[in-house]
Amino acid sequence: MAEEKPLVEISKGLNGLEKIVLRQVRGSSTEVYLHGGHVTSWKNDHGEELLFLSSKVGAKYRPNVDLSLLEGDEANFVLVDLEGTKVLQTMFRTEIPLQAIFKPPKPIRGGIPICFPQFGGHGNLDQHGFARNRVWSIDTDPPPFPTASANKAFVDLILKPSEEDLKIWPHSFEFRLRITLGPGGDLMLTSRIRNTDTKPFSFTFAYHTYFSVSDISEVRVEGLETLDYLDNLKEKERFTEQGDAITFESEVDKIYLSTPTKIAILDHEKKRTFVLRKDGLPDAGKFQLVWNPWEKKAKSMVDFGDDEYKHMLCVEAAAVEKAITLKSGEEWKGRLELSAVPSSYRSGQLDPQRVLQG
Numbered sequence: 001m002a003e004e005k006p007l008v009e010i011s012k013g014l015n016g017l018e019k020i021v022l023r024q025v026r027g028s029s030t031e032v033y034l035h036g037g038h039v040t041s042w043k044n045d046h047g048e049e050l051l052f053l054s055s056k057v058g059a060k061y062r063p064n065v066d067l068s069l070l071e072g073d074e075a076n077f078v079l080v081d082l083e084g085t086k087v088l089q090t091m092f093r094t095e096i097p098l099q100a101i102f103k104p105p106k107p108i109r110g111g112i113p114i115c116f117p118q119f120g121g122h123g124n125l126d127q128h129g130f131a132r133n134r135v136w137s138i139d140t141d142p143p144p145f146p147t148a149s150a151n152k153a154f155v156d157l158i159l160k161p162s163e164e165d166l167k168i169w170p171h172s173f174e175f176r177l178r179i180t181l182g183p184g185g186d187l188m189l190t191s192r193i194r195n196t197d198t199k200p201f202s203f204t205f206a207y208h209t210y211f212s213v214s215d216i217s218e219v220r221v222e223g224l225e226t227l228d229y230l231d232n233l234k235e236k237e238r239f240t241e242q243g244d245a246i247t248f249e250s251e252v253d254k255i256y257l258s259t260p261t262k263i264a265i266l267d268h269e270k271k272r273t274f275v276l277r278k279d280g281l282p283d284a285g286k287f288q289l290v291w292n293p294w295e296k297k298a299k300s301m302v303d304f305g306d307d308e309y310k311h312m313l314c315v316e317a318a319a320v321e322k323a324i325t326l327k328s329g330e331e332w333k334g335r336l337e338l339s340a341v342p343s344s345y346r347s348g349q350l351d352p353q354r355v356l357q358g
């Protein structure tokens, strides 16, 4: 009989960065990098990847092997994938971006980035705050959770501000993140943010979840129809979603307001439904971001493949429009639970209410 792998294992990932692998006996697994406190992989019992991760993550630049065959001003560098076999892009040396992809302080494109203490570009900090760019630590002695669980496949991470962080965001905090893989393969993220300062502070937050989908034009989101949203592509103008479930045929960057605690993403081709539950995100649970960069924007993103927009969808539980304020000593808790269930959707067959309320 094959030797059973441990439920929690620390190992080296891309670029030698430390990652934690959680496994369940039935075969599901998840991977978390200390860089960003970032979940980069979530696989079901059959080993199928459920999260999107850009193919450019961990990619390397190298001189084009056929350098001698190049004529005149042909591009002389290539960006290859991790195995070094697939050429992702050809370019001139001067076009190579200075920052390497997937190396601190660059955030990882895909998986579940944590946006904190600022969501988006609305504030003094860099886009989405600094938590996704920092190296987190394993929290060996976290304060207990009110309900103890027998499940052992979890890891506790912690982020505290450095001297440098305090210069750009002068508030002392402890951000504890527990990542749990349930026996049935469900993925749970619980954030506990404590104000360890003497003064109050406010923050915005998001679990910027990138789901892997077969084909974006075959995907629908249920649970957001008829809701009001702010359109980030139209200077945050407010609209009301009309009619049926949400489908996709162009760039989308919307903030849905007053959202339910349960949302479903239906992938017809894969016959898979993602169910998102936002337990105990009292304020945060009211907002849900939906983002897909589509073709034009995808091409302008250096860490994203030109066609990859077809295979991803971000549906993000967030606290964005109304900042969360914590007094000295107070703690905020927000939990996201993801499951992937088989669905045999044919038009009209799957009752969305059953998915959302069941």
Ligand SMILES: O=P(O)(O)OC[C@H]1O[C@H](O)[C@H](O)[C@@H](O)[C@@H]1O
Pocket: 120, 127, 128, 232, 253, 254, 289, 290, 291, 314
């Ligand atoms: O490129 P990033 O900083 O990771 O942001 C990626 C995206 O995140 C969110 O979904 C925002 O609403 C988008 O406006 C933004 O483009």
